[in-house]
Amino acid sequence: MSxxxxxxxxxxxALLLAPLLLGWVDQSRAWLANRSGPGILQPYRTLHKLxxxxxxxxxxxxxxxxxxxxLIFGCMLLASAIIPTLSTDLPLARAADAIALVGLFALxxxxxxxxxxxxxxxxxxxxxxxxxxxxxxxEPALLTVLFSxxxxxxxxxxxxxxxxxxxxxxxIYPSLVFAAMAFVLVFLAENARVPxxxxxTHLELTMxxxxxxLEYSGRHLALLEWAAALKLFxxxxxxxxxxxxxxxxxxxxxxxxxxxxxxxILKLALLGxxxxxxxxxxxxxRIFRVPEFLATAFLLGVIGMLTHILLxx
Amino acid sequence: MLNGSxxxxxxxxxxxxxxxGFLGIxxxxxxxxxxxxxxxxxxxxxxxxxxxxxxxxxxxTAETATLPIGLPQLQFHLRLDQLSSxxxxxxxxxxxxxxxxxxxxxRNGAGTAPGLLCMEFHFFLASMALVLIADDxxxxxxxxxxxxxxxxxxxxxxxxxxxxxxxxxLYLLIAHVGAIAVLLSxxxxxxxxxxxxxxxxxxxxxxxxxxxxxxxxxxxGFGAKAxxxxxxxxxxxxxxxxxxxxxxxxxxxMIKMAIYGLLRVCFDLLHIQxxxxxxxxxxxxxGTALFGVIFAAVQTDMKRLLAYxxxxxxxxxxxxxxxxxxxxxxxxxxLAALALTACLYHVGAHAFFKSLLFLTTGxxxxxxxERNLGKLGGLIRFMPWVAWLALIGVLASxxxxxxxxxxxxxxxxxxxxFTPGLPQSFLNMLIPVAAAxxxxxxxLAGYAMVKFxxxxxxxxxxxxxxxQAHDAGFLEKIGMLWLALSCLVLGLAPNFVLHFIDxxxxxxxxxxxxxxxxxxxxxxxxPTSLERASYSPVYFLVGVVITCALIFTVVRIFYHGRxxxxxxxxxxxxxxxxxxxxxxxxxxxxxxxxxxSFFDMERHLPKPEESEPxxxxxxxDKFWKGIYLPIAxxxxxxxxxxxxxxxxxxxxxxxxxxxxLLITLLLVPGVSR
Numbered sequence: 001m002s003x004x005x006x007x008x009x010x011x012x013x014a015l016l017l018a019p020l021l022l023g024w025v026d027q028s029r030a031w032l033a034n035r036s037g038p039g040i041l042q043p044y045r046t047l048h049k050l051x052x053x054x055x056x057x058x059x060x061x062x063x064x065x066x067x068x069x070x071l072i073f074g075c076m077l078l079a080s081a082i083i084p085t086l087s088t089d090l091p092l093a094r095a096a097d098a099i100a101l102v103g104l105f106a107l108x109x110x111x112x113x114x115x116x117x118x119x120x121x122x123x124x125x126x127x128x129x130x131x132x133x134x135x136x137x138x139e140p141a142l143l144t145v146l147f148s149x150x151x152x153x154x155x156x157x158x159x160x161x162x163x164x165x166x167x168x169x170x171x172i173y174p175s176l177v178f179a180a181m182a183f184v185l186v187f188l189a190e191n192a193r194v195p196x197x198x199x200x201t202h203l204e205l206t207m208x209x210x211x212x213x214l215e216y217s218g219r220h221l222a223l224l225e226w227a228a229a230l231k232l233f234x235x236x237x238x239x240x241x242x243x244x245x246x247x248x249x250x251x252x253x254x255x256x257x258x259x260x261x262x263x264x265i266l267k268l269a270l271l272g273x274x275x276x277x278x279x280x281x282x283x284x285x286r287i288f289r290v291p292e293f294l295a296t297a298f299l300l301g302v303i304g305m306l307t308h309i310l311l312x313x
Numbered sequence: 314m315l316n317g318s319x320x321x322x323x324x325x326x327x328x329x330x331x332x333x334g335f336l337g338i339x340x341x342x343x344x345x346x347x348x349x350x351x352x353x354x355x356x357x358x359x360x361x362x363x364x365x366x367x368x369x370x371x372x373x374t375a376e377t378a379t380l381p382i383g384l385p386q387l388q389f390h391l392r393l394d395q396l397s398s399x400x401x402x403x404x405x406x407x408x409x410x411x412x413x414x415x416x417x418x419x420r421n422g423a424g425t426a427p428g429l430l431c432m433e434f435h436f437f438l439a440s441m442a443l444v445l446i447a448d449d450x451x452x453x454x455x456x457x458x459x460x461x462x463x464x465x466x467x468x469x470x471x472x473x474x475x476x477x478x479x480x481x482x483l484y485l486l487i488a489h490v491g492a493i494a495v496l497l498s499x500x501x502x503x504x505x506x507x508x509x510x511x512x513x514x515x516x517x518x519x520x521x522x523x524x525x526x527x528x529x530x531x532x533x534g535f536g537a538k539a540x541x542x543x544x545x546x547x548x549x550x551x552x553x554x555x556x557x558x559x560x561x562x563x564x565x566x567m568i569k570m571a572i573y574g575l576l577r578v579c580f581d582l583l584h585i586q587x588x589x590x591x592x593x594x595x596x597x598x599x600g601t602a603l604f605g606v607i608f609a610a611v612q613t614d615m616k617r618l619l620a621y622x623x624x625x626x627x628x629x630x631x632x633x634x635x636x637x638x639x640x641x642x643x644x645x646x647x648l649a650a651l652a653l654t655a656c657l658y659h660v661g662a663h664a665f666f667k668s669l670l671f672l673t674t675g676x677x678x679x680x681x682x683e684r685n686l687g688k689l690g691g692l693i694r695f696m697p698w699v700a701w702l703a704l705i706g707v708l709a710s711x712x713x714x715x716x717x718x719x720x721x722x723x724x725x726x727x728x729x730x731f732t733p734g735l736p737q738s739f740l741n742m743l744i745p746v747a748a749a750x751x752x753x754x755x756x757l758a759g760y761a762m763v764k765f766x767x768x769x770x771x772x773x774x775x776x777x778x779x780x781q782a783h784d785a786g787f788l789e790k791i792g793m794l795w796l797a798l799s800c801l802v803l804g805l806a807p808n809f810v811l812h813f814i815d816x817x818x819x820x821x822x823x824x825x826x827x828x829x830x831x832x833x834x835x836x837x838x839x840p841t842s843l844e845r846a847s848y849s850p851v852y853f854l855v856g857v858v859i860t861c862a863l864i865f866t867v868v869r870i871f872y873h874g875r876x877x878x879x880x881x882x883x884x885x886x887x888x889x890x891x892x893x894x895x896x897x898x899x900x901x902x903x904x905x906x907x908x909x910s911f912f913d914m915e916r917h918l919p920k921p922e923e924s925e926p927x928x929x930x931x932x933x934d935k936f937w938k939g940i941y942l943p944i945a946x947x948x949x950x951x952x953x954x955x956x957x958x959x960x961x962x963x964x965x966x967x968x969x970x971x972x973x974l975l976i977t978l979l980l981v982p983g984v985s986r
Contacts, residue, residue, distance in 0.1 A: 051872045058881035060773055062693045064704075074860035078853070094837060095852030096714070099726055103714040104853070106759060110711060113763050117895075120691060120772030121881050125895035128767065133903045136760045140752035143726075147748060150730055156846040215881055219868050291907050298749070305745035 006252040014080035018233035019043035028276035055218030058119045068115035069223040075108040076230035085237045086260040088159040097156040098146040109135045116212040127211025137294035138189045144301025148179035151308045166245040178304035185297035191232045194279040320376040320393040322365035330439035337431030347427040356412030363405030369398040392448035395816040400573045403664045414792030415558040424471035437463040450499035450509040461488040468555040480554035484547040491537025498530035514582045531578040539571035539627045542601040543936045552620035557675025564623045565668030580821040586642040594635025602628025602754045609761040611901035626663045650824035652728040657814045659721035666709035669796040673703040680782040686897035691774040695782040700770040705797045707766045711759040715850030717803035764900045773891035805850045807838045
């Protein structure tokens with residue numbers, strides 16, 4: 001019962017923290033650009049506005065198109081529920097190890113691309129093609145990152161990885177250094193951030209994620225936006241679980257869970273600032289440079305695995 | 314005969330299939346009878362085959378028999394063991410769906426008479442079943458060749474088109490070159506005893522050198538059938554040429570016969586396994602898989618795309634088998650069992666999803682008359698059944714949870730990651746690189762499949778006539794539904810499937826996963842232990858479905874469900890049309906750019922001043938120019954030289970006879986004295 005409670009608490013906190021993280025990143029970006037910014041609660045207001053609006057559906061949309069936002073939201077919520085954020089004792093976490101988690105993200109991506117192709121506009125297909133391009137480059141890179149960690153813990157279960165890394169006092173694993181560098185690159189690409197994509201653009205030559213969801217409006221768009229926020233949250237927590245797991249508790253003692261929540265919020269705040277800084281300091285890449293960017297991530301991940309095998313740690 | 318033992322059942326099934334084949338000859342032109350009676354009957358018999366082989370698998374003993382067919386001293390030895398039963402199970406299940414689909418698919422007057430097609434189709438099925446139960450080289454080769462011949466005639470069903478005849482010839486040629494290698498391999502395995510039964514081969518202790526030669530010959534022979542690099546060229550030619558149910562049968566089931574053959578030789582007939590065999594298989598497999606998936610992503614013909622995707626999957630199967638062989642050679646039997654389970658799981662997964670996808674292309678082809686991706690689109694509106702069933706196949710093929718392709722991919726990655734240090738350090742370095750490339754291949758497969766589904770079924774129709782497309786007929790739907798359900802079972806109930814794979818790995822490497830796999834409940838797949846890795850497709854499905862339902866309700870309670878239809882946003886212009894969508898070429902463009910060195914590309918870009926601009930890009934296989942054309946030229950040259958001997962004058966031929974006689978006399982020792 002208390003396991004279930006812990007699961008529900010973790011899932012709800014993911015659901016609510018995700019837009020906040022997005023708001024925090026946007027606010028930090030605004031501050032770095034010397035603007036006052038909309039405040040960190042802006043994503044909630046946007047979601048509320050969108051849910052209230054009527055949904056306008058293209059004439060040519062098939063049932064697939066209407067069903068996809070719910071599915072993607074479900075996938076992202078499930079992903080956030082599986083990743084150990086506060087406690088490693090999650091009943092749902094057994095359903096998927098690190099590889100299955102990547103599969104879950106891939107499932108969401110494939111459906112998003114299919115939905116974008118469903119309408120049959122130039123924008124949608126362009127977005128779908130670019131998204132799948134980034135996807136097939138980023139997915140193996142992410143897997144190599146996870147492989148590096150799982151070689152250390154001798155397990156692909158996130159719970160075991162977190163326990164293994166956090167129980168040690170403080171060990172620097174050389175393979176994890178490479179893996180972390182690779183992860184940062186994948187993180188930027190997968191969440192449609194600068195330098196791969198710009199979440200604030202609607203310029204057809206550069207947009208990727210926005211082109212995919214161009215035909216969505218109203219509640220469907222709200223769900224997709226929320227799912228995007230959840231994805232950012234999920235990736236951040238994967239990063240935390242792999243590289244900064246200290247503070248995640250093993251049991252479900254309420255005090256320790258609350259403490260873990262405080263730790264999590266602090267780490268996310270730090271991550272948000274770093275993300276905003278990276279986005280402010282870098283320029284967007286041309287789409288044809290993206291494969292090189294992600295191939296670097298892939299190679300760094302492979303080097304991480306090889307380092308582990310060479311050094312035995 | 315009817316004492317109910319599984320082998321008898323299998324023999325009866327084969328007999329009925331052959332019988333249906335002969336009945337087809339009797340009702341040569343009676344289309345109605347052939348389509349409405351014979352093909353469904355063949356499908357029903359497939360159920361019996363699946364049932365009998367499932368029983369044989371779980372009963373756990375091997376059965377043997379001899380059939381008094383053939384020469385007086387040379388009988389057919391038959392044996393039904395776990396490995397054969399597993400592949401028979403796959404054949405049985407797949408044949409049900411494909412036979413039912415064929416009943417609705419074949420149309421009158423498609424080149425070959427319906428009765429003849431019926432005969433070829435059922436002989437093909439029967440010969441595949443016979444390959445699986447053959448227990449001597451003679452029976453095996455007879456069945457193997459009947460399989461090649463019957464499928465050749467099926468490929469050339471529409472033999473009036475020269476292109477199809479050419480494709481059939483290429484297939485036949487490579488099939489026979491492969492068959493010679495298989496025969497030679499058996500020749501080595503019997504080790505000069507003159508006894509070609511498999512039972513005898515198992516007893517022979519041949520030296521590592523000859524074992525390696527036998528392995529290499531088997532690899533070449535079976536690799537030619539499976540489509541391993543560089544013997545893959547027949548697949549993308551033969552599959553588009555063949556009628557769709559035949560493509561489904563060939564791609565889904567027949568190439569698995571090659572996997573069966575190689576497994577039989579490596580793990581059963583050969584008494585030793587050497588580590589570099591595994592490395593060779595692994596490298597060849599990964600190369601083939603990467604090559605196949607990259608080519609699949611740039612194809613513009615939907616059946617060619619699927620054919621290249623089959624090459625990719627064969628590569629993955631070989632990689633898994635190679636890994637199993639590698640572990641086996643070092644005596645790591647638990648890991649060998651894990652890799653072998655991944656291989657066998659993928660055999661099943663690929664058999665069902667690829668058959669399903671080929672069948673859907675058949676329906677699309679019938680409804681629209683188009684195979685070219687550039688002239689399709691938007692079919693989900695006109696053919697919803699076909700589209701949604703194809704989606705299941707596409708998701709399974711992309712290796713996405715909770716579908717069937719993901720389970721085998723997951724098991725394969727697990728077996729890569731669970732290497733607790735092979736004895737050779739450079740092999741340890743190889744494994745992560747191999748795992749990373751598997752991840753890349755899987756992701757690229759998703760790309761190719763999104764292209765396939767998105768361009769054919771989604772978007773707006775690229776031609777006007779597509780809006781007249783009709784959905785598949787009743788029997789076709791049933792056939793596809795059957796295969797889709799099989800895909801779903803494989804995706805959602807991995808522990809149930811493991812019960813059928815476990816006996817096979819138990820007999821081949823002495824270990825199995827069924828016990829540890831379901832140790833934590835039937836819904837949770839744990840290959841070794843819960844701490845190491847677990848995966849539960851049921852949790853996945855239930856989790857996503859519940860969230861979807863919940864969010865749907867919550868949105869409607871707190872907000873509303875209002876919706877309005879309107880024209881899509883066209884960037885401010887008013888004349889958006891279907892031709893502005895991405896074409897198949899456009900969708901393949903990033904792949905062509907990133908993996909440019911893989912292709913031989915011929916590109917024509919229009920100049921700005923051209924009044925009728927034409928954009929053309931042709932991608933061809935480098936292996937044609939690199940290997941096949943030189944071989945063809947060399948063959949032509951040699952035969953031209955040999956041709957010089959033929960002068961066409963009787964006096965010259967008399968001279969040849971005289972010279973031959975003279976040389977023979979000189980060589981015979983008694984005369985020269």
